[in-house]
Amino acid sequence: MKNASFKQSRRDFLANSVAATGGLAIGMHIPSAVAQKTGVLEGAEVNIWVVVNPDESVVIRYARSEMGQGSMTSAPQLVAEELDVDWRKVRIEYADTNRHVRLKRAWGDMATVGSRTIRTSQDYLRKGGAAARMMLVSAAAQQWGVPPGECTAAGGVITHAASRRRTTYGKVAAAAAKLDPPKDIALKDPKDWKIAGKSLRRIDIPASVNGAQRYGVDTQLPGMVYAAITKSPVFGGKVKSFDDSRVKTRRGIIKVMTVEGDAVAVVADNWWRAKEALKDVQVDWDTGANGGVSSTSLLEFFKAGLAAPEAALLPNRKGDAEKAIAGASKVLEAEYFTPFLAHAPMEPLGATVHIQQGGRVDVWASTQSGEAMLAGVANVLGVPTDNVYFHKTQAGGGFGRRSFPDFARQAALIARSMPVGTPVKLLWSREEDMQQDNYRPLAMYRLKAGIDASGHVVAWTTRIASGSLAAQLLNLPLKNGVDGPATEGFAEFPYEVPNQRHEYIQRRTHVPIGFWRTVGWSQSPFAREGFIDELARAAGRDPYELRREMLKDEKRPLGVLDAAAKAAGWGRPLPKGVFRGIATTEPYGSFTAAVVELSVDGKGGVKLHRVVQAIDCGYAVNPDNIVAQIEGSSVWALTAAMWGEITVKDGRIEQGNFDTYRLLRMREMPKVEVVIAPTGGFWGGVGEPGQAPFIPAMTNAILAATGKPVRSLPLKNQGFTLV
Amino acid sequence: MIKLNINGRQREVDVEPEMPLLWVLRDVLDMKGTKFGCGIAQCGACTVHINGEPVRSCSFPVSAAEGQRVTTIEGISRNSNHPVQVAWVEHQVPQCGYCQSGQIMAAVALLRKKPNPTDADIDSAMTNICRCGTYARIRKAIHAAARTNRGAAKAAKA
Ligand code: FES
Numbered sequence: 069m070k071n072a073s074f075k076q077s078r079r080d081f082l083a084n085s086v087a088a089t090g091g092l093a094i095g096m097h098i099p100s101a102v103a104q105k106t107g108v109l110e111g112a113e114v115n116i117w118v119v120v121n122p123d124e125s126v127v128i129r130y131a132r133s134e135m136g137q138g139s140m141t142s143a144p145q146l147v148a149e150e151l152d153v154d155w156r157k158v159r160i161e162y163a164d165t166n167r168h169v170r171l172k173r174a175w176g177d178m179a180t181v182g183s184r185t186i187r188t189s190q191d192y193l194r195k196g197g198a199a200a201r202m203m204l205v206s207a208a209a210q211q212w213g214v215p216p217g218e219c220t221a222a223g224g225v226i227t228h229a230a231s232r233r234r235t236t237y238g239k240v241a242a243a244a245a246k247l248d249p250p251k252d253i254a255l256k257d258p259k260d261w262k263i264a265g266k267s268l269r270r271i272d273i274p275a276s277v278n279g280a281q282r283y284g285v286d287t288q289l290p291g292m293v294y295a296a297i298t299k300s301p302v303f304g305g306k307v308k309s310f311d312d313s314r315v316k317t318r319r320g321i322i323k324v325m326t327v328e329g330d331a332v333a334v335v336a337d338n339w340w341r342a343k344e345a346l347k348d349v350q351v352d353w354d355t356g357a358n359g360g361v362s363s364t365s366l367l368e369f370f371k372a373g374l375a376a377p378e379a380a381l382l383p384n385r386k387g388d389a390e391k392a393i394a395g396a397s398k399v400l401e402a403e404y405f406t407p408f409l410a411h412a413p414m415e416p417l418g419a420t421v422h423i424q425q426g427g428r429v430d431v432w433a434s435t436q437s438g439e440a441m442l443a444g445v446a447n448v449l450g451v452p453t454d455n456v457y458f459h460k461t462q463a464g465g466g467f468g469r470r471s472f473p474d475f476a477r478q479a480a481l482i483a484r485s486m487p488v489g490t491p492v493k494l495l496w497s498r499e500e501d502m503q504q505d506n507y508r509p510l511a512m513y514r515l516k517a518g519i520d521a522s523g524h525v526v527a528w529t530t531r532i533a534s535g536s537l538a539a540q541l542l543n544l545p546l547k548n549g550v551d552g553p554a555t556e557g558f559a560e561f562p563y564e565v566p567n568q569r570h571e572y573i574q575r576r577t578h579v580p581i582g583f584w585r586t587v588g589w590s591q592s593p594f595a596r597e598g599f600i601d602e603l604a605r606a607a608g609r610d611p612y613e614l615r616r617e618m619l620k621d622e623k624r625p626l627g628v629l630d631a632a633a634k635a636a637g638w639g640r641p642l643p644k645g646v647f648r649g650i651a652t653t654e655p656y657g658s659f660t661a662a663v664v665e666l667s668v669d670g671k672g673g674v675k676l677h678r679v680v681q682a683i684d685c686g687y688a689v690n691p692d693n694i695v696a697q698i699e700g701s702s703v704w705a706l707t708a709a710m711w712g713e714i715t716v717k718d719g720r721i722e723q724g725n726f727d728t729y730r731l732l733r734m735r736e737m738p739k740v741e742v743v744i745a746p747t748g749g750f751w752g753g754v755g756e757p758g759q760a761p762f763i764p765a766m767t768n769a770i771l772a773a774t775g776k777p778v779r780s781l782p783l784k785n786q787g788f789t790l791v
Numbered sequence: 792m793i794k795l796n797i798n799g800r801q802r803e804v805d806v807e808p809e810m811p812l813l814w815v816l817r818d819v820l821d822m823k824g825t826k827f828g829c830g831i832a833q834c835g836a837c838t839v840h841i842n843g844e845p846v847r848s849c850s851f852p853v854s855a856a857e858g859q860r861v862t863t864i865e866g867i868s869r870n871s872n873h874p875v876q877v878a879w880v881e882h883q884v885p886q887c888g889y890c891q892s893g894q895i896m897a898a899v900a901l902l903r904k905k906p907n908p909t910d911a912d913i914d915s916a917m918t919n920i921c922r923c924g925t926y927a928r929i930r931k932a933i934h935a936a937a938r939t940n941r942g943a944a945k946a947a948k949a
């Protein structure tokens with residue numbers, strides 16, 4: 069907070085400006101205890117998003133996390149656009165989490181999930197930038213004694229043309245900071261954008277090429293000790309006892325302890341010593357009731373869900389599907405399966421906690437939610453959130469795993485067991501990460517449809533059996549028994565079918581489940597779009613044309629489908645043995661479609677020749693970053709399609725490291741062409757949507773090549789390899 | 792005491808000989824550019840050079856590094872101006888960036904051996920994992936860095 073000047077008179081303006089700019093906390097009052105006197109008052113905080121320094125450099129605050137998705141650059145692009153500042157003079161810093169909580173969440177939502185950073189904050193980010201610009205212009209106008217409306221701003225310079233006077237943001241910032249924030253804020257038409265909408269280079273990349281980037285696990289403090297941990301391998305199990313006699317006297321070992329009753333940690337003066345010792349601590353686990361669960365027993369449980377007489381009905385029911393199926397000239401039925409999956413972000417999980425005399429707690433970790441971290445640590449230590457200072461770092465991938473503070477809670481408890489003032493860094497091994505994840509839920513789908521004599525799909529029923537993230541992870545009540553994430557792709561079924569009924573049945577597992585990049589949209593399109601191709605085949609229709617017919621009133625899904633098909637040259641002849649597949653999806657406010665071209669050899673070797681991905685995300689704030697996200701999403705999806713599975717035996721996870729949880733490598737990377745087809749007028753996400761159509765486009769191409777539908781993932785279990 | 796030569800500097804560390812070089816770098820010497828990803832020589836996030844050869848430091852005992860030249864990401868250039876680093880920024884390769892120290896170390900070693908690598912050379916030398924999926928850009932950046940090197944070589948001859 070070095071750059072911020074906090075003056076008594078500013079506090080209400082900050083509050084008002086938040087209310088005015090985002091409508092986030094109307095009527096919020098910031099208590100006077102919040103005012104922070106900082107040593108150096110270099111800059112003036114015009115509002116919570118913008119600090120202007122006398123040297124004309126500008127600090128733009130970024131409130132979410134950066135884990136590779138690029139929004140630490142693209143979100144400030146929106147602020148800078150409206151601020152009319154010279155981008156080369158912009159520095160970006162994280163909004164302070166502690167102050168955020170004290171200011172009653174002044175910066176809005178910090179959670180970096182659901183491809184939301186742009187689409188749910190664009191309005192208040194742009195207004196934050198525009199309000200700051202208006203205040204800077206007003207301050208200049210006041211000094212000159214002219215109406216603000218006669219002044220213009222560009223590149224950090226304010227001009228009054230009539231009197232040929234000009235000044236700069238740096239010169240008027242202190243005065244601007246004292247003004248009331250404007251009430252009516254007009255935003256630019258995106259077609260006039262000069263900073264937003266451009267492929268500006270990501271601000272965090274230079275530090276990623278020379279080793280300077282600091283991730284959570286890179287934290288090092290004087291006097292710090294290191295902890296390695298192992299939690300009950302059977303979820304829900306407890307520590308009965310442990311024997312540390314073999315390691316106690318080893319070099320560097322400080323202590324061995326139980327954490328939260330379900331984990332054992334070794335604390336040492338070096339992490340390697342701690343984790344080596346942990347291997348030799350004998351833990352007696354009370355595995356509880358779940359020691360007998362296996363992938364086979366889980367499969368039975370999910371199948372029973374598909375067959376159960378009753379399930380929760382989704383509200384989009386139309387017509388009478390049973391009757392229409394009974395009268396159809398062709399009826400198709402299929403069951404699709406998608407496994408549990410682990411996130412495995414490249415940076416293993418970890419957190420550093422420093423509890424000081426006097427009660428201040430500092431936490432460093434890579435996270436997707438600074439607020440959740442702060443609250444989690446405060447909660448487990450039983451201290452007020454005001455005492456907890458969370459230091460956000462770049463995250464080495466997140467993909468949904470880092471939204472929850474489980475590892476920071478463990479680190480806090482270990483730190484509390486140490487002499488006050490001892491910083492503790494807890495680092496998980498890769499095996500711990502793999503075996504103590506919140507996994508993408510296992511899901512099964514039973515689909516049934518009827519086709520009439522002229523090849524139209526007249527009826528469709530869906531039964532989804534899956535875990536409920538709302539109920540099981542977030543402890544929220546299910547509305548009419550329906551889980552949102554699990555029914556993505558079916559809840560707003562875009563295809564026109566006169567008779568349709570979609571159902572959901574919850575399957576609660578002892579395996580913990582979590583949000584995994586692209587969530588329900590990472591799995592339901594495999595079933596939905598796969599079945600569309602099965603229907604097309606049964607009806608003797610082209611799968612692209614059948615989709616077009618069923619989407620004829622859905623402008624955007626149809627538009628993106630056409631964009632992908634056109635870029636891929638759908639319908640043009642392919643070399644012998646090469647086949648195409650297509651799929652379309654509507655995830656996270658965006659619309660994505662993919663075409664995959666592949667061949668399959670006699671031994672099940674799949675060779676990808678070409679991947680075309682199209683996205684309509686409304687407005688494209690940083691096009692090159694969108695391309696990068698879709699390239700990355702394609703890798704993510706292909707990895708899951710080929711090899712991704714987490715299996716259970718004796719209640720525990722069978723996979724442990726990258727030798728048993730295979731990830732895609734360079735030699736397997738297909739060529740991915742990305743078509744950005746933004747139609748404007750809305751704001752869609754970009755971090756996840758690219759994954760959604762990939763797998764079904766690929767499996768549909770396999771169907772075209774082999775004549776056999778793929779209904780279960782991963783492909784390695786169906787006799788396929790990637791060549 | 793184990794004597795090490797890291798990025799041209801002499802360092803002495805008092806650790807077990809079997810401690811992997813990775814943990815000596817990270818925890819003992821506070822050199823955090825070299826990353827931990829798996830600990831079992833699978834991912835390459837911990838790649839450093841021993842006498843110019845890429846090595847996975849998580850599975851390389853520190854005693855074996857004695858008397859050898861160790862180079863880490865911090866040591867490949869003074870101002871991020873190694874052609875590989877320049878190409879990495881030019882092509883906006885990193886996403887989260889966590890694997891990229893290792894990717895860059897692998898790429899630098901590849902280009903030293905094969906100044907004009909083919910795609911097949913890249914496929915066989917670049918076995919590091921990137922969970923964010925930056926492979927396409929890594930490939931482009933390696934070709935770009937190779938072009939820069941060729942340009943520099945030509946200029947030197949002329
Ligand atoms: S950490 Fe060394 S190869 Fe993964």
Ligand code: FES
Pocket residue numbers: 136414464465885886887888889890891920921922923924925
């Ligand atoms: S850039 Fe994130 S793992 Fe490679």
